[in-house]
Amino acid sequence: GEDVEQSLFLSVREGDSSVINCTYTDSSSTYLYWYKQEPGAGLQLLTYIFSNMDMKQDQRLTVLLNKKDKHLSLRIADTQTGDSAIYFCAESKSSGYSTLTFGKGTMLLVSP
């Protein structure tokens, strides 16, 4: 199957770290992505990781990939109120097609 699953909601306090988790079922996935969507807006690419990597860090963002368990996580350090949004995990394959399969999204709420 090609399902991507995420928890629906996460609430944190400003300054804390946030960890958003995702599981996928397709072992042939090549790239895994994290997108952010703010109300009324399109999807903003945050970061991505190639399937042969375990970790990728980009400023406040850290992506961890456990390929054996098909588990992907996004850690946001020092979470700010501006980070409040819906975060989508997505996978794609190197099949020659640019098709993304998305999770349902995790709503992150950051309180002051």
Added chain:
Amino acid sequence: KAGVTQTPRYLIKTRGQQVTLSCSPISGHRSVSWYQQTPGQGLQFLFEYFSETQRNKGNFPGRFSGRQFSNSRSEMNVSTLELGDSALYLCASSPDRGADTQYFGPGTRLTVL
């Protein structure tokens, strides 16, 4: 570089009508994909175009169609609109075929009454 642009941003139609949405990819990008986003089904892939050819299609009825022009701009058309077609339609562009990073536009919000 300008990002992906989509027009119109908002659209209201009635059942039975048809609609055309437009997407201009990032300059130099040749692949354009379309996605439908609804609260119930989430983000679902509609189709992908590369060099004016449809390379992949999602599981949507034939009322949904698209095309790509020689300048990589793309349009999608929905005929005989149904209430369930109300959604945010997102366009994404990437430099080439394959698992390239996709950059999304702001979307067109379609409401069918």
